[in-house]
Amino acid sequence: MQASRARLFKEYKEVQREKSADPDIQLVCDDSNIFKWTALIKGPSETPYEGGVFQLAFSVPEQYPLQPPQVRFLTKIFHPNVHFKTGEICLDILKNAWSPAWTLQSVCRAIIALMAHPEPDSPLNCDSGNLLRSGDVRGYQSMARMYTRLAASPKKG
Amino acid sequence: MDSEDDMMDANDVESGDDDYYSGEMEHDCYSDDGDYGEDDADYDYIADNLEEADDIVSRLQQQYYTVLKEEDIFQLQEDDILNVSAVLSISRVAATILLCYYNWSVGKVSDEWFANEEVVRKTVGLLNERVVQISNVREVICGICFESLPVDSITSAACGHPFCKECWSGYINTAINDGPGCLLLRCPDPPCQAAVGQDMINELASVEDKEKYDRYLLRSYVENNKKTKWCPAPGCENAVHFTAGGGSLDVSCLCSYSFCWNCTEEAHRPVDCGTVAKWILKNSAESENMNWILANSKPCPKCKRPIEKNHGCMHMTCTPPCKFEFCWLCLGGWSDHGERTGGFYACNRYEAAKQEGAYDEAERRREMAKNSLERYTHYYERWATNQSSRQKALSDLHQMQTVNLEKLSNIHCTPETQLKFITDAWLQIIECRRVLKWTYAYGYYLPEHEPAKRQFFEYVQGEAESGLERLHQCAEKELQQFLIAEGPSKEFHEFRTKLAGLTSVTKNYFENLVKALENGLADVDSRGACSQTTTSSKEPVASKGKNSKCKGGTSKN
Numbered sequence: 245m246q247a248s249r250a251r252l253f254k255e256y257k258e259v260q261r262e263k264s265a266d267p268d269i270q271l272v273c274d275d276s277n278i279f280k281w282t283a284l285i286k287g288p289s290e291t292p293y294e295g296g297v298f299q300l301a302f303s304v305p306e307q308y309p310l311q312p313p314q315v316r317f318l319t320k321i322f323h324p325n326v327h328f329k330t331g332e333i334c335l336d337i338l339k340n341a342w343s344p345a346w347t348l349q350s351v352c353r354a355i356i357a358l359m360a361h362p363e364p365d366s367p368l369n370c371d372s373g374n375l376l377r378s379g380d381v382r383g384y385q386s387m388a389r390m391y392t393r394l395a396a397s398p399k400k401g
Numbered sequence: 402m403d404s405e406d407d408m409m410d411a412n413d414v415e416s417g418d419d420d421y422y423s424g425e426m427e428h429d430c431y432s433d434d435g436d437y438g439e440d441d442a443d444y445d446y447i448a449d450n451l452e453e454a455d456d457i458v459s460r461l462q463q464q465y466y467t468v469l470k471e472e473d474i475f476q477l478q479e480d481d482i483l484n485v486s487a488v489l490s491i492s493r494v495a496a497t498i499l500l501c502y503y504n505w506s507v508g509k510v511s512d513e514w515f516a517n518e519e520v521v522r523k524t525v526g527l528l529n530e531r532v533v534q535i536s537n538v539r540e541v542i543c544g545i546c547f548e549s550l551p552v553d554s555i556t557s558a559a560c561g562h563p564f565c566k567e568c569w570s571g572y573i574n575t576a577i578n579d580g581p582g583c584l585l586l587r588c589p590d591p592p593c594q595a596a597v598g599q600d601m602i603n604e605l606a607s608v609e610d611k612e613k614y615d616r617y618l619l620r621s622y623v624e625n626n627k628k629t630k631w632c633p634a635p636g637c638e639n640a641v642h643f644t645a646g647g648g649s650l651d652v653s654c655l656c657s658y659s660f661c662w663n664c665t666e667e668a669h670r671p672v673d674c675g676t677v678a679k680w681i682l683k684n685s686a687e688s689e690n691m692n693w694i695l696a697n698s699k700p701c702p703k704c705k706r707p708i709e710k711n712h713g714c715m716h717m718t719c720t721p722p723c724k725f726e727f728c729w730l731c732l733g734g735w736s737d738h739g740e741r742t743g744g745f746y747a748c749n750r751y752e753a754a755k756q757e758g759a760y761d762e763a764e765r766r767r768e769m770a771k772n773s774l775e776r777y778t779h780y781y782e783r784w785a786t787n788q789s790s791r792q793k794a795l796s797d798l799h800q801m802q803t804v805n806l807e808k809l810s811n812i813h814c815t816p817e818t819q820l821k822f823i824t825d826a827w828l829q830i831i832e833c834r835r836v837l838k839w840t841y842a843y844g845y846y847l848p849e850h851e852p853a854k855r856q857f858f859e860y861v862q863g864e865a866e867s868g869l870e871r872l873h874q875c876a877e878k879e880l881q882q883f884l885i886a887e888g889p890s891k892e893f894h895e896f897r898t899k900l901a902g903l904t905s906v907t908k909n910y911f912e913n914l915v916k917a918l919e920n921g922l923a924d925v926d927s928r929g930a931c932s933q934t935t936t937s938s939k940e941p942v943a944s945k946g947k948n949s950k951c952k953g954g955t956s957k958n
């Protein structure tokens with residue numbers, strides 16, 4: 245508990261210092277609970293998610309960083325490896341390929357990489373996986389783009 | 402009566418190998434042969450023959466498997482490690498890592514190593530030199546807690562990636578508690594594959610974790626070795642090393658438990674493993690529960706451990722150390738998937754196989770359960786009855802050995818060594834109950850469309866059953882009067898002849914029954930009439946003829 249808190253605090257300070265370093269990731273620690281974080285990530289360019297801003301919710305276990313954080317999309321996203329309803333993410337580093345040397349920041353980077361390179365072979369979203377696996381890239385892209393516009397476009401006000 | 406003494410001694414030696422009983426009886430030498438009358442000749446003759454047969458069986462057993470105690474396993478493992486370490490000129494720790502990786506196959510390790518040492522080093526994580534150099538600094542940042550710490554509290558695997566000892570302990574603790582995958586632990590740095598061996602575990606893990614690790618190491622020697630398996634008896638820590646396939650797959654552990662080498666279920670001759678598995682699955686049916694298991698857990702296609710599906714995607718990864726990646730639908734390797742399997746979410750390997758009927762078995766099983774619940778109940782009840790009857794016989798045998806034999810010995814002024822016929826009878830009953838039990842699973846799966854076979858099967862099963870009942874009755878009920886008798890009697894002598902005779906008749910009958918069923922009742926001409934088959938089939942019926950002498954002498958009941 246103490247170790248995870250100390251480590252998260254280190255990450256927090258690092259995030260504060262680097263705030264402008266990675267313009268695609270904005271990690272925010274919950275005001276009252278250092279084990280809850282949210283992140284805003286920018287959809288990578290030249291993907292159907294370009295222009296969208298996606299919110300992620302982190303729930304960090306007490307055994308962190310020996311155990312991985314739980315991460316899910318709060319923003320609706322049409323992606324083969326993300327559950328459309330729950331936002332659950334199928335990513336090996338969040339499961340058995342986790343290493344305590346990863347950080348919340350590097351998890352965000354891995355998720356951005358996953359957005360750019362979907363793996364239709366381990367689909368959590370069957371429709372999306374089907375489109376890609378059947379070779380209908382345009383179908384997949386237009387659906388993904390539509391949801392990016394509907395759900396992930398920054399609203400004014 | 403020297404030969405008698407010899408026979409008893411031979412028994413003494415063998416009782417340890419016996420399936421169900423490791424003999425605790427004392428076998429005092431005795432010179433008084435007054436108890437043996439002329440009409441013992443039959444019994445002696447048969448007993449001698451049986452001893453001979455037992456001798457051969459136990460010698461064959463010696464050839465095809467060995468029971469290993471924990472210290473034997475430890476010794477064999479140690480020998481292999483030292484061997485590899487010497488042949489490859491590498492450290493003990495490195496040799497252990499290699500052997501773990503190659504499932505304790507010494508041959509595989511040296512083949513791979515001498516074919517391409519560099520590749521092996523890379524895959525296994527045995528680096529030749531550090532990737533990270535720490536020089537001339539007093540403090541280093543730990544890659545896990547991110548604290549800047551004095552160099553002496555930092556340590557690393559062969560790669561040099563720095564982590565503090567506390568973080569190492571946590572990392573190792575997590576890995577050890579995750580399971581035997583900790584035997585192939587790597588440096589925590591994500592792309593780094595440097596192996597973390599037993600030397601680091603010993604240096605950095607808690608006493609408790611070290612014990613667990615050692616346990617996993619020992620277990621991996623048994624569990625990852627195709628020729629070795631744990632004895633499945635609860636509480637037994639022996640392993641069985643199976644060398645060459647003789648006919649039989651049944652092995653007996655030193656703890657007296659007999660099991661099938663192939664499927665590790667309790668010994669189940671004459672029924673094959675597939676039937677046993679089907680039957681056990683069927684019995685575990687509170688059918689909804691069973692359907693849930695069928696739908697939600699499948700054996701990993703590689704290591705066969707049940708894997709529960711609790712994620713949405715079909716991409717399954719088995720737990721360490723197996724980590725086999727496979728497709729939930731077709732159980733094929735995941736690496737075979739992608740474009741080649743059709744590009745659809747619905748894996749078409751599964752669809753194709755389903756059309757070919759390969760996956761219909763489970764469906765059919767369910768159908769059958771529904772359509773013939775009554776039929777199933779019939780077989781199940783008899784299976785279960787024999788099972789509990791066997792349990793009862795086991796405890797009766799125990800009672801016999803601990804209390805009654807001594808009592809009988811005193812009442813009838815007979816050395817306990819001469820009461821071995823009673824123990825033999827009980828051991829035979831226990832074995833026969835086991836066989837008879839499994840004949841009900843056999844009968845349940847016997848094809849409906851072969852009525853001649855079925856009829857013949859039911860005939861021999863019925864004969865076996867009544868023969869066994871006679872023996873059981875004799876050993877259980879008829880014995881009672883001698884337990885409350887005042888003193889020695891001629892009747893006890895007659896009882897001895899009868900029980901020994903019944904034991905040997907039943908033993909023969911069941912052995913032939915087992916052979917005939919294992920043979921798939923091949924002797925039965927499936928088109929022939931029943932009357933013909935019962936007389937033309939040699940095995941089980943002939944056995945009755947062979948022992949008619951014996952039977953004649955004991956059919957007084």
Ligand SMILES: [Zn+2]
Binds near residue numbers: 545
């Ligand atoms: Zn540390």
Ligand SMILES: [Zn+2]
Binds near residue numbers: 560588595
């Ligand atoms: Zn490393």
Ligand SMILES: [Zn+2]
Binds near residue numbers: 632633637639
């Ligand atoms: Zn055992």
Ligand SMILES: [Zn+2]
Binds near residue numbers: 673
């Ligand atoms: Zn078996």
Ligand SMILES: [Zn+2]
Binds near residue numbers: 701704705706719720
């Ligand atoms: Zn597996």
Ligand SMILES: [Zn+2]
Binds near residue numbers: 730748749
């Ligand atoms: Zn498949």
